[in-house]
Amino acid sequence: MTVRTRFAPSPTGFLHIGGARTALYCWLEARHRGGQFILRVEDTDRTRSTDEAVQAILDGMAWLGLDHDEGPIYQTDRGDRYRAVAHSLVEAGKAYYCTCTRERLDTLRQASLDEGRKPRYDGHCRGRRHLEAGETAVIRFQNPDHGSVAFDDRIKGRIEWANEELDDLVILRSDGWPTYNFAVVVDDSDMRISEVIRGDDHVNNTPRQINIYHALGLEPPAFAHLPMILGGDGQKLSKRHGAVGVMQYRDDGYLPHALLNYLVRLGWSHGDQEIFSNQEMVELFDVANVNSAPARFDFAKLDWLNQHYLKTNNPAAIAPQLGWHLRALGIDPDSGPAPADVVVALRERVHTLKEMAERARIWYAPVEHWDSAAVRKHLGAATAPAALAAARKAFATLPDWSPEAIHEAIKLVSAELEVGMGKVAQPLRVAMTGTQVSPSIEHTVFLAGRDGALQRIDTAIERSAGAHAGEA
């Protein structure tokens, strides 16, 4: 039997981090076993579902590169099918019409709670196979009264429930639309899903669904319930923790693969391996190895992974994404150095592309802000004027404008002046950036461009003179 998995979000918001991991695991399981991955949109709650949310989910999956083989299939397109199956269940004596009022149901629920029992429908309408003309009703599934339901969860192991714990759930609402527990069964069986991988908030629904499978004469698929992802404080993930849409991670400067790598290791492992290419994930992933305990989301590790990929990916591949972030900051990438060169200079110093774009700003516009401590300490140094002048002269005639050539030139200057590298590099650094922190000096100078570098040195020499005059 070919493996078929599905990701079935309800379009009531963006694709958040938990959904993204579920989608990833479903995708990996399908790819690993050479099967198909199906995307299904569970939009039967028409009051909460929106087209924008559908688009946000599609965008998020596309950004992560989780491509589906079938779908998106919309449940709202399948109303007739659910109604037909629900009515067939009534005819088969396995479901019935229920006309109980909300008031009666509420009273019932409250009474159970007051007595310390689990709220449960009492079966009042059991046996109603027909409706009077004009009467509206829901259809309830008639759950078995005795015995138990069990299944072997691929992550949590065997789970068993007494049927006494379950009640007759509504499968078709009075508006003719199916409820979740019924729609999934019809869909998963129609779509020949072999493995249901979903959040473990669905564990409690599984026995009800299995009973429906049996009533329909169907064999249930395999189930794998993923533990949830918690915020860094161990609380349920909320917006302040990163429960934002995955597209926010793009905006914050994360590489999609870094997020994927982080997510795949959150709750799953393969020995001591931390870094996984897409191909390795597909080869090694097995849903049965997923941890059964919930995991906390840790930005520090995500940052580390993101930087790892920033450092090891081809700069040319990262350049367009840096360009995107530069533009987001209102910087024209064409007004300064090539983004790929910026990547090389900054990738060991930042964790995200956003941070990289912010720090790249100094090469796309003249120095505006001069750090006074930096000016005083380095432009005001006794050897600064001579160092700057010598460097300027060397740069002006450098045959090859490259970090390597610049590095050699600076070494030569420091040797000639008989001062340490720092005495040349630091004044230059302040000249280029207005601060005393930047990438290695040769890259910092290189990125300014020859003309830009000479200009910045001229400006700095004036300031240096001012600093010395101020002392005198």
Next chain:
RNA sequence: GCUCCCUUCGUCUAGCGGUCCAGGACACCGCCCUCUCAAGGCGGUAACACGAGUUCGAGUCUCGUAGGGAGCGCCA
């Protein structure tokens, strides 16, 4: 309240009865390297929730306790 699930360093995890005075990674601390900041190298602190039981032997199996979580809708 009831039912179900979960519990190894701060965090993610390895561990599938002896090779574990518990390994790796992130974070943190220290040293080295060094033109700043990083990156990198080396080293360090740090965990089997608790209690019984099974066993020659338990982080690993069983049962309790405690603590977390989920579900109990004409939401998904």
